[in-house]
Amino acid sequence: MKPIELQHVVITGAASGLGKALALKWASQHAEVCVADINQPAGEQVCQEIEALGGKAFFVPCDITNTDSITALVKVLNERWQHIDVLINNAGVASADKIEAEPMLQWRWIMEINLFGIVNMCQQFVPLFKQQGVGSIVNVASQAGLTPIPFMSSYNASKAAVVSLSETLRLELADDNINVSVLCPGFFKTNLGTSLRTQLPTMEKLMGKLFDKSPINATQVADIAYQGEKNKQFLLLTHQQGKRLYQLKRLLPLHWYFKLVLKQTQRLRQLLREEQA
Numbered sequence: 289m290k291p292i293e294l295q296h297v298v299i300t301g302a303a304s305g306l307g308k309a310l311a312l313k314w315a316s317q318h319a320e321v322c323v324a325d326i327n328q329p330a331g332e333q334v335c336q337e338i339e340a341l342g343g344k345a346f347f348v349p350c351d352i353t354n355t356d357s358i359t360a361l362v363k364v365l366n367e368r369w370q371h372i373d374v375l376i377n378n379a380g381v382a383s384a385d386k387i388e389a390e391p392m393l394q395w396r397w398i399m400e401i402n403l404f405g406i407v408n409m410c411q412q413f414v415p416l417f418k419q420q421g422v423g424s425i426v427n428v429a430s431q432a433g434l435t436p437i438p439f440m441s442s443y444n445a446s447k448a449a450v451v452s453l454s455e456t457l458r459l460e461l462a463d464d465n466i467n468v469s470v471l472c473p474g475f476f477k478t479n480l481g482t483s484l485r486t487q488l489p490t491m492e493k494l495m496g497k498l499f500d501k502s503p504i505n506a507t508q509v510a511d512i513a514y515q516g517e518k519n520k521q522f523l524l525l526t527h528q529q530g531k532r533l534y535q536l537k538r539l540l541p542l543h544w545y546f547k548l549v550l551k552q553t554q555r556l557r558q559l560l561r562e563e564q565a
Contacts, residue, residue, distance in 0.1 A: 294344070295319035296369045298361075300352055300409065301379030303330035306428065306473070309506035310376055313514050315343030320369075324350035324361055325379070352379050352405030358412050371420050374517065375413045377406040378428040381483040384440045394485055395442045402446035406453065414457075417466045424467040426517050427454045431474040431530040435537055438553045447472075458522055467520045473509045474527035503527065 297314045301307040303325035311321045315338040323345055325331040331347040338345040348364050351357040365372060380402045383394055406427055417423025432440060433447030454470035461468060509526050516524035525531045537545050 293318075295373040296322075296365075296371060297374040297376065298322045298324055298365065298372060298413075299376040299378055300324045300350060300405075302376075303327040303334055306476075306506050306509060307376075307378040308334050309510035310378060310513060311345065312338060312341075312343075313507070313510040314374070314376075315345055316341070317514060319373075320344040320346075322361075322365060323347045326351050352377075352408055353400050355408055355412075358408055362412055362416070366416075372413070372416060372423065374424045374426065375409065375417075376426045376428070376513075377409050379405060380428060380446075381485070382440075383442045384484060384486040385442070386439060387441050389487055390442055397485070398442045398446050399449075402443075403449045403453070406450060410457065414461065414466065417461075418464050422465045424469070424517055424520075425454075425457065425461075426469045426471060426513060426524075428471045428473075428513075429454070431472050431525070431527065431534075434472055435530065435533045435549070455522070467517070469513075469517050469520070469522055469524055471509075471513045471516070471524040472526070472530070474530040476504055476506060476509055476526070 295314070295318060297319045299307055299311050299314070299321060302311040302321070302323040304327070307323075307325070311323055311334055315321045321338065321344070323331045323334050325347070326349065328347065328349055331349075335345040335347050346368075348361050349357070350361045381398055383390070383398045385394070410425065413423070413425070417425075427450050429450040430443075430447040432444045433449075433451045436444035436448070451470055451472065454468050457466075458468040504526060512524055512526050525534065533549075536548065540548070
């Protein structure tokens with residue numbers, strides 16, 4: 289029998305949370321995974337877990353906001369691999385605040401990581417994929433990039449930009465045989481809350497409750513991402529409620545859609561009041 293060819297996959301933010309789940313999933317499917325993250329001890333631990341399960345992985349420190357750091361990552365990969373199959377831009381952070389209260393410094397922080405970090409990665413990896421004649425990019429956005437959540441304007445805007453960027457790249461790179469997918473998960477239990485910046489004292493607790501109530505976990509989200517990329521689908525949605533809401537936004541007149549969503553906004557306001565009580 290012909291041996292199964294090993295895929296080479298790079299995942300940013302792979303030291304924890306969804307990134308770790310993505311690394312474990314791809315490693316279980318005949319891929320050697322580069323765990324790229326700013327957290328070296330946690331990243332190396334993920335590699336050890338993958339190797340203990342019979343997979344292949346190695347850690348490379350990478351700060352996606354620093355172009356020199358990405359250049360160093362690319363250099364390591366070129367020395368180790370003859371080709372790169374998949375780039376998963378997963379690294380990201382969260383924020384929550386009222387529009388009148390959120391500092392511009394926080395806006396710049398989240399855009400620098402969630403949006404410009406992906407742009408930095410794509411600018412250096414797309415030329416490699418073009419040179420190879422093939423490649424695949426998975427950008428991790430959020431359901432919030434499609435159907436925004438009140439009191440999270442900077443986060444929503446950063447993730448909506450990732451969706452738009454991904455759609456643009458899907459069109460721009462099609463003739464180069466480069467696939468682009470965008471993963472838009474809803475709330476699920478992950479470590480995103482640990483990166484949350486907010487001046488709303490109850491928002492972190494509220495988000496924790498929403499994470500805990502999720503019907504799916506990081507492993508299931510990673511499964512959806514893997515199957516979606518394998519099938520070269522563009523939009524990868526994870527939660528049934530999110531899928532329904534997105535369909536309603538697309539099909540309903542906007543004033544009806546906003547009436548529907550305003551009811552959910554009122555519920556969120558009520559939850560915030562209950563947490564403050």
